[in-house]
Amino acid sequence: MKLKSLPPVQAPLLTVAASAFLVLACNASFWKSFVSATGGVQFGNVPLYLGAVLVLVLVFNLFLTLVNFRPLIKPVLIFLFLLTSASSYFMNKYGVVIDASMVQNVVETDVREANELLSWHLVQTVLLLGVLPSLIVWRLPLRFPSLRRDLLIKLGTIAGSVVVMVGVLMLLFKTLAPAVREHREMRLLLTPTNVFQATSSYLKHRWATPTTIAPLGTDASKGRLWAAAAAAGIERRTVTVLVVGETARAMNFSLNGYSRATNPRLAQEEGLINFSDVSSCGTATAVSVPCVFSAMGREDYSEAKARSQEGLLDVLSHAGFDVLWLDNNSGCKGACDRVRFEDLSKPVAGNKLCNEEECFDEHLLEGLPELIRNAKKDLVIVLHQKGSHGPAYWRRYPAEFNKFGPVCQTNELEKCSRESIIAAYDNTILYTDYFLSRTIDLLRKVAAEDGVDTSMLYFSDHGESLGEKNMYLHGAPYMFSPAEQRKVPMMLWLSDSFRGRFNIDRSCLAARSGQEFSHDNVFHSTLGMLNVNTAVYNPQLDLFHACVHGV
Missing domain, CATH: 3.40.720.10 (Alkaline Phosphatase, subunit A)
Incomplete structure (x- = not known):
């Protein structure tokens, strides 16, 4: 099927599908850490895994719902796919996590050091997880409801997501709470949220730097x-x-x-x-x-x-x-x-x-x-x-x-x-x-x-x-x-x-x-x-x- 012949899709369904794609296809490092933190692969943990997937899909979809407007949603999704595919590659390949210091390393590295991190595997990953879904989204015909109906759908989606998330978290709290508390590094593996948190932290510290330099040891x-x-x-x-x-x-x-x-x-x-x-x-x-x-x-x-x-x-x-x-x-x-x-x-x-x-x-x-x-x-x-x-x-x-x-x-x-x-x-x-x-x-x-x-x-x-x-x-x-x-x-x-x-x-x-x-x-x-x-x-x-x- 050619991209130009793709059938029209309701805009709310696109954000759900995109959220599921980001959670499942682009977060191998997170899921590996999550499974390890919850006792390893066990048949009895299947409800826990499904519940965690559902919660994260709902969280991602909630935020995407807030920007699900005709001029915004496609550029936002394309940006997220490209960003997430690249960050996923480096986390999967090198076992790194993304925090403020990692963002600082990226910003302050030179061209020669950056070139050493480029590879065909990176290109393949970005093409598969970033470029291909971006092309599909870009060519996909979207149908948006009327303004009033769109507002009601968004409010319903947000409210329903919150209710379901709270319910699932309450059911799984006994298992999830210790794992999250003892393995705080997992939040640094969930992409693209880790990139946004790390970038925000880096910029906050960077912009807070004063322009004057306090003297030190002038009595030396x-x-x-x-x-x-x-x-x-x-x-x-x-x-x-x-x-x-x-x-x-x-x-x-x-x-x-x-x-x-x-x-x-x-x-x-x-x-x-x-x-x-x-x-x-x-x-x-x-x-x-x-x-x-x-x-x-x-x-x-x-x-x-x-x-x-x-x-x-x-x-x-x-x-x-x-x-x-x-x-x-x-x-x-x-x-x-x-x-x-x-x-x-x-x-x-x-x-x-x-x-x-x-x-x-x-x-x-x-x-x-x-x-x-x-x-x-x-x-x-x-x-x-x-x-x-x-x-x-x-x-x-x-x-x-x-x-x-x-x-x-x-x-x-x-x-x-x-x-x-x-x-x-x-x-x-x-x-x-x-x-x-x-x-x-x-x-x-x-x-x-x-x-x-x-x-x-x-x-x-x-x-x-x-x-x-x-x-x-x-x-x-x-x-x-x-x-x-x-x-x-x-x-x-x-x-x-x-x-x-x-x-x-x-x-x-x-x-x-x-x-x-x-x-x-x-x-x-x-x-x-x-x-x-x-x-x-x-x-x-x-x-x-x-x-x-x-x-």
Whole structure:
């Protein structure tokens, strides 16, 4: 039957059919979670499943009834079909949920990262669940009742829906209430309502951000150890490198006991201290990066607060350091807005460390010795890695680091075995091992040849799911997120002259390496490591505080 020959349909029937389609065809992730939350597939649960379907269809239909007017209903349904098909694809494929932070990730991602998420499977899903029903709706002849009758039908539909929903919910309350209460994440899986709720929450926070920036740590100054060094005639400059990793999860670092040798170089680095139990502030870059550089800590963090207040790099600037952010990712998410920023992620023609789409992380180290040598003041340099950003893990490292295999070489992860996905991811960790080792070697050489006191602190922004519990990538709401997305690597290297200058007891730090830490410690530990005095410094969150003598 050709679309143009479709028989006319009463407008109220269209909204019922559309509601049923959205509930049943576009919410596989929700129903999978719902069935699991109610005890798994059981014949005795059939009434519960049917009741839940009926309630959701009535809810969707109720809202569609409110916009069921000749100029509105078709554009609204087409928009919903396209939106829901796309969101359904990402939830089904990667096991993600859609909340405000996920919307923020979408808004703030760059074109290259977005391109990695495109696939033929996405196109097929959108064509089947989005474009095809949209074409049918667009060509479908609709019959609308008279204005008076239409009003009566709408009122009757709304009233009847409410009565039926209340009745069904009362009958099923004993089973539904515990499931909904204990599995609140289900609301983040019901599409398209999750998209609207998440977008509303994101915009509310975004628009609430004030245009003025509150100063922080303007009293910051270099402390007693700096004065003691000057009195002793020590005029060497300091260079501290903060390496912000991307999507590196702690459990895939052999330094933390992983079975594969993903850290062969770092394992041999003299003086390296690895902190094995560190939690991130968030599960996505857009949250973790501004959070870790703020003074708030995870419990008090909000995007609006972070954007309205200066952070760690500002405090260091107030204390007299030159601060530079070198980026091989998608920006600093506001953390470096008031310091020098250089974007090194764009491909450079003829550079062997870049391809047509992006540059490998080693590009961040090019010219760094000269930059340090020519600096006139004490330096803090942030290196923001591309790291292990997925799903195109195989693109994150040069060919010579393709040690573990076979590897998944497509962003359509459903076409790959879990073993090949993990192998590709482990190769990114192997390359990060090399990158960090090269950074340390560079700082060690600068310390020896140019008389500069050097240090490096590395931490990842968040982790990554690689198929555990059928979840992939990252960005899960923190409350429901798995350890794979929250537990991150963190490690420290100090030159001998840096440790001597600031009276840091390495054996004391090594003894603390197995203790529980988090991103909350980074702000205060950086200030403590550099002996910066300010009222915003909290020694209780400074992992160096117990290991520094003579402060």
